[in-house]
Amino acid sequence: MFEHWGAPAGFAVVVPRDDGAADLDGPFVEPELWRGGIGRKLVEEAALFAxxxxxxxxxxxxxxxxxxxxxxCGFKPAGRLESPHGPISVMSRALV
Ligand SMILES: CC(C)(COP(=O)(O)OP(=O)(O)OC[C@H]1O[C@@H](n2cnc3c(N)ncnc32)[C@H](O)[C@@H]1OP(=O)(O)O)[C@@H](O)C(=O)NCCC(=O)NCCS
Known part of the structure; x- marks a missing residue:
C-alpha cells in the first residue's frame, strides 16, 4: 500500500503461482492522484516483492x-483472454 500525506493512495497485490511466476493484482490508485507516479512505484515495489x-x-x-x-512499466503482451466485460490483455514482465 502507498500513502500520500498519511492517507491511503493506492495498493497492489502479488499472488505467487504454482508455475514459478506471480500475478499482479492491481495496482489501484485513487483517481485524484492519477499520473503522479504512484502506479509505477507500486509496480516497482510489487516486482521487488515478487x-x-x-x-x-x-x-x-x-x-x-x-x-x-x-x-x-516494462510489461510486454503475453496473450489475450475473454471476460464478461470484454477482451483482456495478459501482459508479463521478466524478473531478473
Ligand atoms: C492504471 C493506474 C494504476 C495508473 O496509476 P498512475 O499513478 O496514474 O500511474 P503513473 O503516474 O505511475 O504512470 C506511469 C506511466 O504510465 C503512464 N500512464 C498512466 N496511466 C495511463 C493511461 N491511462 N494511458 C496512458 N498512459 C498512462 C503515465 O503517463 C506514466 O508515463 P511516463 O513515465 O512516461 O510519465 C491508475 O490509473 C488506476 O488505478 N486505474 C484504475 C485501476 C486499474 O485500471 N488498474 C490496473 C488494472 S486492474
Missing part, C-alpha cells in the same frame, strides 16, 4: 485503458 518470493515473471491482466500504463 523477486523476493523467487518468482521469475510477473503477470498482469490489462484492459484497453491500463494497457499503455503496463507497457510504460
Amino acid at each position: 523477486q523476493a518470493l523467487e518468482a521469475r515473471e510477473l503477470f498482469a491482466s490489462a484492459n484497453s485503458r491500463s494497457e499503455p500504463f503496463y507497457a510504460k
Whole structure:
C-alpha cells in the first residue's frame, strides 16, 4: 500500500503461482492522484516483492485503458483472454 500525506493512495497485490511466476493484482490508485507516479512505484515495489518470493515473471491482466500504463512499466503482451466485460490483455514482465 502507498500513502500520500498519511492517507491511503493506492495498493497492489502479488499472488505467487504454482508455475514459478506471480500475478499482479492491481495496482489501484485513487483517481485524484492519477499520473503522479504512484502506479509505477507500486509496480516497482510489487516486482521487488515478487523477486523476493523467487518468482521469475510477473503477470498482469490489462484492459484497453491500463494497457499503455503496463507497457510504460516494462510489461510486454503475453496473450489475450475473454471476460464478461470484454477482451483482456495478459501482459508479463521478466524478473531478473
Ligand atoms: C492504471 C493506474 C494504476 C495508473 O496509476 P498512475 O499513478 O496514474 O500511474 P503513473 O503516474 O505511475 O504512470 C506511469 C506511466 O504510465 C503512464 N500512464 C498512466 N496511466 C495511463 C493511461 N491511462 N494511458 C496512458 N498512459 C498512462 C503515465 O503517463 C506514466 O508515463 P511516463 O513515465 O512516461 O510519465 C491508475 O490509473 C488506476 O488505478 N486505474 C484504475 C485501476 C486499474 O485500471 N488498474 C490496473 C488494472 S486492474
